[in-house]
Amino acid sequence: MLGAIAGDVIGSIYEWDNVKSKEFELFSSKSRFTDDSVLTIATMDSVLHGNTFEESYKKWFWKYPGAGFSGNFKKWAISNEPYYGFSNGSAMRVSPVGYFCDSLEEVLRMAEDSSAVTHNHPEGIKGAKAVASAIYLAKNGATKKELKDYVEKTFGYELGESIDSIRKWYSFDVSCQGSVPQAIISFMDSDSYEDAVRNAISIGGDSDTIACITGGLAEAYYKEIPEYITERVMGILPDEMKEVLQRFYDEVYSRWMKQ
Template identity: 30%
Template structure:
């Protein structure tokens, strides 16, 4: 495949910024006073703070920048070190990261969640887009590394599959000439293990020609149940259909409700990998909380240094 640059850090940074911006804007629509702004497609009051989605994505990027691949122990340590309870983490992850900080084994804690089933939530998918952009030159490696990143907190096959799907979609988005929506989703499906996430993406592929997000949400879900299979198929549908237009992609995604910060984070991370930082609305960038220095991305976001 032809990618935009041989520098892995650049597309991954683009994706991280788009993820954080989508997350931060989407999170504003949980505030009742801002729901009218969403209906009118108007910017809510700033500043916009990102949530656990972006915080965990920063750890993914930081580990890739440090190691060039997913070192699971290093990723678990970064998640635990930078865990901010007030960013909106789910209760099971809050507990897991607290116990890791206290010396617990992330392997035992993650595999023991939900009576030993592991988590099938959307948390591994929400943070993984920069990884897909990092490995845009090798879709199989993007899928393998995404699975490694997921297993630190999500060991259920559906939780892992959600991360694999988003990573592969983001890798495809870095392509200068990304496939048409149905072909885009076909290529994702080739690398996603069978299960509920795979089935949902297959359904999204069947809706690739449908312009109505309401129909897509009715068939695919919108993250209301915070499960990977309820979140990832719609997010991929929205990204595939709006890969050239970040603003349109985010408004369409946010307008469907559900787990808005997470769906917007996933869509934002995928689309920004294609359009780059310059494709993100300048007024939105100015409203967004800067990324933390420890992430190791370009300094100065929302106004990156050139």
């Protein structure tokens, strides 16, 4: 969703140049979309058109092979074999699943399917399921306390630490178990979409992906993204990505917003 994509774009200039602070420029002339946005769009494309996740991830990878994909993912795009991944790659692309499905059971099943084509390690699958289900609960009006209790109980992530505390020790960790809990806490400790994304980037690490995960969740909960962010991000996205995004909002997002 745009919340995830905007997080990726905002984080794109901080992944290799971490800021351990919430005071930073949201955009620069170097801000760009990365693999996280490309695969989030691919997930939307897949659920909208009924293509398999495998087909869709490959199709979109080949459109933007230089967007920042990992070596493992590139090898998979040629070879086909899942690589037992447990990196946050399974969690950063899953946000549309949380919006698309009509029940928690369906969310968990589809999140697992989307992960397993590449990230068939239990931690990779767990990361995708945790993010997608948290988004599903947030979009349906769960409180932060309910979200926290569900994720801790179901997935065993510990979400009790504050962002100010995490910022002191956190460093680069692309595993699901070493970045998904921090991304969820970035949302928990926030009071708006922008505040959540600032939290996510302020801890350092894999900033584009953490902010992408946090941004998807924050959008589902706060249900609004400031216009100065959406306008800037839409200006960066190519038309074919915007078309998929628009269709997803028209067909899926608006459906539950009306409920």
